Amino acid sequence: MVHSLCRFKEEEFKWLLQEEVHGVLRQLQDILKEASHRFALPVGSTEGPVKQENFMLGTSSADQVKGVLMLQGDALCQAFSNGVVIYDLRLPPVEIRFKVKNWLNQYCSKCPHSAVSVDGSVGDGMYGFEGDINLKIPRNNQLLHFTFREDKQWKLQQIQDARNHVNQAIYLLTNRDVNYQFKTGSEVLKLMDAVMLQLTRARNRLTTPASLTLPEIASSGLTKMFTPALPSDILVNFYINLNKLCLTVYQLHALQPNSTKNFRPTGGSILHNPGAMFECGSQRYEVSHVHKVECVVPWLNDALVFFTVSLQLCQQLKDKISVFSSYD
């Protein structure tokens, strides 16, 4: 009795390894390919005409900041192009207009020597876009106009990393086609662990923006992207948070050297609060206003859903395998 029960269990395990695992792997591959399409690579994307998408940042009337971001292209990651963002700040009224061009097609032809890089912040916060950004800041009822420099690009590193992690996960799965026979459960567990590691990282990359210190934001290439240069009392930062593209604008005021205020530099954070202080050069600043606008990027949402679904699939497969852990 016990013997036959054991045999059935063994048979089932065999079936699991030979049939079920491959089914799940195929399903995983399909989902991940779909996710990868959302981050479509620039090379080999020879599809039809690029279409444009508009994103409203800060749509409610209560928002101090308003903006419109226009995206262009089928492969959305590189199609942050011709975007316009308008900021409407009540006190003082500020308007920032962004015009983002397709960065991929353009930068190659341009002078490469002024490329932007975030020094020492590999793996940090930004993926990017390239092209022009018009930034209009009316101060004392006067509008200042900033353009993204023609020769510059800005990368949102988060999206690039997420895309690469997904592709790594797909690559891990490619070699185990139907012809490959899994012999032990631990073999499947190891594969699933490796795939899940990549997927978790891809997901975390989008869900956790880098927490930067204010001096890091100030010294990042982003501030040097504009022409005319941003005034020294404005800091700009872009990042992805979950499915949202976020833009934060910090208005600073310089602290007097003899200021009685207790100077305490703030550490790294995704979003700094008014009152945060930092030192840049020999000058000390305090953040007076923080404006944050964001817009949902639908394909990022899709990608995140795909990540979650495939992570669950992996885990379920692991659970099934570990039921038979005594047969290894």
Added chain:
Amino acid sequence: MAREVLFTMKTSVPAVALWGKKAPSHSITAIMITDDQKTVVTGSQEGQICLWNLSSELKISSKEILFGHTASVTCLAKARDFEKQPYVVSATENGEMCVWNVTSGQCIDSANLPYRHTAICYYHCSFRMTGDGWLLCCGQYQDVVIIDAKTLAVLHTLISFQSSDWISCMCIVHSTRIQEDSLVAVSVTGDLKVWDLSSSVTSIQERQSVYEQESKSLDCTNCQAIRFCTYTERLLLVVLANCWKVYDYCDFSLLCTEFNKSGQCFAGGEVLAAQRLIIWMEDGHSYIYQLLNSGHSKSIYPADGKVLKETVYPHLLCSTYVKENKSFPFVMGFMNERKEPFYKILFSGEASGRITLWHIPDVPVSTLDGSPKEIPIAETWTLQDDFDKHCAMSEGIIDHLCASKDGTESAAVTSSVYVPNLDKLVCGCEDGKIFITLALHAAKARILEDISLLKHTLPSKVLKGHRSSVTCLLYPHSESVRFDPSWLVSAGQDSCVIWWDIFKEEILHQFTLQAGPVVNLLLSPENYRLNGHRIVCCICSDHSVALLHLQERVCLLHARKHLFPVKMIKWHLAENLLIVGCEDDSVYVWEIETGTLERHETDEMAKAILTSCEDSEYLVTDSILPVSQDTQKHKNAGYKSSSTYKRGTVSHNLTHTEKSSAKQTGTSHVQRPFTILPVKTKWNNISFHVLLFDLEKLVELLLSSQLSGLKSSNSFHSYDILKRAKSTAEKRTLMLKRNKTAGSLFPMDGQVKNACEKKVHRDNSAARSLEEIGGNKRHKKMKSSKKIRLQPSGKIDANVTTDTVKLLLSCLLPWGVDKELDNHCVRYLDLFRLQCPVSFGLVSNGNHISLMLPGWNCNHCGVVEEHTPINLFSRKVLDLSDKYITAGQGQIGKKYGLDHNADGIQGSQIVFYLLSRVSLVNRIVTLPLEFTNTIDSPQKLESVRNKGRSSETFSPSFSIFYGELPNYTSGFHFPDPGNVSLVKLISCWRDQSVKIIEVIQAALLAEVQRSMKTLKKTSIGNQPVTMIDNGNSEVQTLAKNEQTEQMAKCIKNIPLPSKCKIYWHILSSQLFLVLKTC
């Protein structure tokens, strides 16, 4: 200005590994062969590094396994010019990097950087660079990071101005034709980039931006390898997943493309010779091609008017195959050596842990009929092969117990726990039985020859209750004394949790969870109690968490909603909540009282809950600030800490179980001289045991036990021991003096003994208090262990200590080298022969464990004969031992000149002496390099020496510690010439990558020989001999009536620098210490 020196004492703890029948799993993720073709290095998904001997006949045997990483190894590369220093660097998924000396198995340096490397290239440009060269790294980050090979600090980055992306592979192009070293890399999007290296050395050193010289899109993804042909200095081989291509390095024009015909992906390739390539696949096959010029292409002019380009086409010459029994993925490499004694080797490592080698002929040719020839496998080997071959060595610690029942194959141990206060080892087996044995006895029975005959009579208990394998064990008393010492909780595959009384061998209660195998058993934190009792928390494989209240015999809560494995458990004390963090970063909050799911959060909210809970945590625990600071410091001190794992605080991180146990070693061995550390490997649940011996503690214990044993003995003995006291543990005496009590302590004979005891006790307590101040906070968290510490050290049974020492010495001795020596050891020293060679190991830095594998023994004694040495770590040891004797020659003369009027030798005293020498050698050999360097300059030494108060009596090696720090130099004595030469000799060995264990064995061998000679002399002369050694090999033999006087003199001669206490503390425990220097 006060300078804070974080001082990591690199004292190592000897360990003996008792493997089981099954080898620990080792899924190879990285493999390399060292330049001398003597060692194969593999890195595994489990995080260990394995070193394998490669014989000149291309035979492999496992040598050593190195623990240190906490995550999967991603790449291996050489880290120095191999002929000068045999160093290899490893990098892991979580950003750890370690530099290993592959000859000695030591971890040279380690770092934790926020980069995940997938490939590392060592670069050194001797005429432009100072230092030890660079590690050029690429991986899951943009572009290339340059890391200093010596310090493992990030020097700079090579950045790209065009399409910056991850680099998937790279190689260094060194061409005499171009007169420039360059780094050629391909990004994940298929952009080929070239950075100048030699001409940008200065700009890198000055940290100027270095951009690529060339950037060209290859229009391909999944690049696997890029190689430059050093023979033609023209061809560039690029291997992609679906094809491989050959480019002209001059203008990057495509010369040939070969597509994949089978379904498998290409995995890599190498240039064999001019126009000859080897390409390998994911499935372990490889193909050797000859590149032939295609004649017809010469006539074709490209349409775009470019220069005429020759093209080439590949011709398949040879191929290699692996047998059916293969597991993905293969990691392969090729070693191209043109010099004669070396081979061209193609090597592969599999996920199953199998290594395969092919010897590629210098001139590969196809068969006569033109079809490809198959190159046979030269060698294939796994860890398990070595375990099977040396089955005596790979016998588990309690295998004899399990097997004794019916004689059939013993059930594998699936979980075990060591109970320190009872010195018992509890092992749960595959068949559901739980064995409880005396740990030391079990170890002796397993290792030693004569005792092993008696092993069936060993006291052991068997608990029968589980029907399937026992997955985890918990001994609650070792975490909190509130639990009864007789209680044991076990959990099994059948989802049963049983609460035992191990003294009465009965089941107190059985909980049935019905939630799959129980993965882990935890105790709720000290400050979380329900009805005054801590709760047992079970984590099951269906990801549920069950809370059991033992005393009330109820299951309080069974939280079953979790979709992913539980990663973290926190307790919210005020609101009686259980917070469960899962691997997908979601958080479940359960109300313990009602068992309802309060909240389920993901992403940001989940993070917020976990962090907020941590805050509340700190508020709840007793004195807020010190705790949090301690954790902080602790994190800094042990770099390894994956920062999530905290012992004793309320959060438990469940992921790195193996790691956590490894970490415990750093602390737990401190308080007991002998510990058994059960280690479980990932994935295949193989468990083995590591015996740990704390040398310093043993010396201390042996000393105190001898002291207490002396109450009845005559004063002469106590005098001896006092001498020993100050020698082996100088600090004791130094402190004594410091306390200004010395003078009053020794007026009379009778008081001496009391004084000794007092002294020891005071010293112990002083040391303890010092540790508390001394910056080491680890043990603060280990409340239970502290309690053990606080007990007087004499409480540990003297017999246990002696037995431990003898076991250690037996394991260390090279048996069979000299018959006479063996007999001497057995007869006079009361040591036992070994059953089989032991797998020795070392725990260093608290984090790194190196263990010899069963195959270590086979390369120098292929045929096992009666008279071959069975435990000689290497032939080198004999040589080293001779040198050791020569180095100590001067003293020996002196020593034996004095020997004649001594009284008699007890074996135990010699054993004690040997142990103290071993401990001393161990200390010297692990001294930080800076300290030993000072000895190398005799002038300096001399000058400092003159400054120091002169006394011949003290400090064998300690002065070296202070050499660097001027504050401490004055007031210390300098080693007499014999010891200086000894220290010099040993540090010189270390530079020659001699293993620590070899040094220790050599020293022990020499010392045993020496003691044997002494014995002979005295027995012939029938003269009484005192075998006294005060650690600096100086034997003082005195007439009885001189004793007290002389002793008082000695004590007076002891200098009293104010900081000496701190130093001894460093020596005695393997802990971290913060020193304030000015």
